[in-house]
Amino acid sequence: ILNVEQSPQSLHVQEGDSTNFTCSFPSSNFYALHWYRWETAKSPEALFVMTLNGDEKKKGRISATLNTKEGYSYLYIKGSQPEDSATYLCAFLAAGNKLTFGGGTRVLVKP
Amino acid sequence: DAGITQSPRHKVTETGTPVTLRCHQTENHRYMYWYRQDPGHGLRLIHYSYGVKDTDKGEVSDGYSVSRSKTEDFLLTLESATSSQTSVYFCAISQGVDNEKLFFGSGTQLSVL
Numbered sequence: 261i262l263n264v265e266q267s268p269q270s271l272h273v274q275e276g277d278s279t280n281f282t283c284s285f286p287s288s289n290f291y292a293l294h295w296y297r298w299e300t301a302k303s304p305e306a307l308f309v310m311t312l313n314g315d316e317k318k319k320g321r322i323s324a325t326l327n328t329k330e331g332y333s334y335l336y337i338k339g340s341q342p343e344d345s346a347t348y349l350c351a352f353l354a355a356g357n358k359l360t361f362g363g364g365t366r367v368l369v370k371p
Numbered sequence: 372d373a374g375i376t377q378s379p380r381h382k383v384t385e386t387g388t389p390v391t392l393r394c395h396q397t398e399n400h401r402y403m404y405w406y407r408q409d410p411g412h413g414l415r416l417i418h419y420s421y422g423v424k425d426t427d428k429g430e431v432s433d434g435y436s437v438s439r440s441k442t443e444d445f446l447l448t449l450e451s452a453t454s455s456q457t458s459v460y461f462c463a464i465s466q467g468v469d470n471e472k473l474f475f476g477s478g479t480q481l482s483v484l
Contacts, residue, residue, distance in 0.1 A: 294472060303461065306472035349413060358429060361414040
């Protein structure tokens with residue numbers, strides 16, 4: 261079982277502020293790193309699939325970076341809005357394996 | 372939205388009874404997955420399928436079996452439900468396994484009393 265850790269488990273952000281959080285994964289045998297957004301009462305939806313060290317992805321006000329050599333990825337939310345409130349999941353794919361999900365970071369944006 | 376339908380959406384059953392959950396897709400994706408979601412554990416893979424009649428175990432497969440007789444349907448069976456199997460179950464699909472994102476169904480809330 262691969263160890264994929266997300267921190268913090270939860271965070272509160274004031275509307276308009278920016279925030280970021282971390283996904284840590286094994287630095288060996290890397291194949292891909294996924295990010296998903298999971299809103300309450302809905303299904304997880306894919307944000308990014310990242311495969312290359314140094315990769316940076318952006319979707320609107322959300323962006324992600326990837327460091328495969330040290331085994332971490334950051335997700336950034338710029339100018340947080342209430343609709344950004346969700347649980348953000350990362351998932352690590354090692355070569356020859358299936359996706360292993362982290363426990364998620366729950367983000368609550370306060371108006 | 373990807374065409375994934377899970378049924379039932381909610382189910383309450385008793386310990387020791389068999390339960391089958393169904394996942395139906397209209398996307399013709401090759402890969403299908405069953406996950407369970409529990410507090411503090413995120414999503415954990417139960418079983419997956421890489422084609423008709425081709426399935427394999429995930430990290431929490433004990434007590435579960437699956438079948439895939441058609442591309443569009445992936446069934447998850449709890450042979451004899453236990454209270455530890457009370458969970459939310461998600462089906463997911465993907466076109467491939469390499470660098471392909473997952474599309475999730477709406478989930479099935481299962482309570483085993």
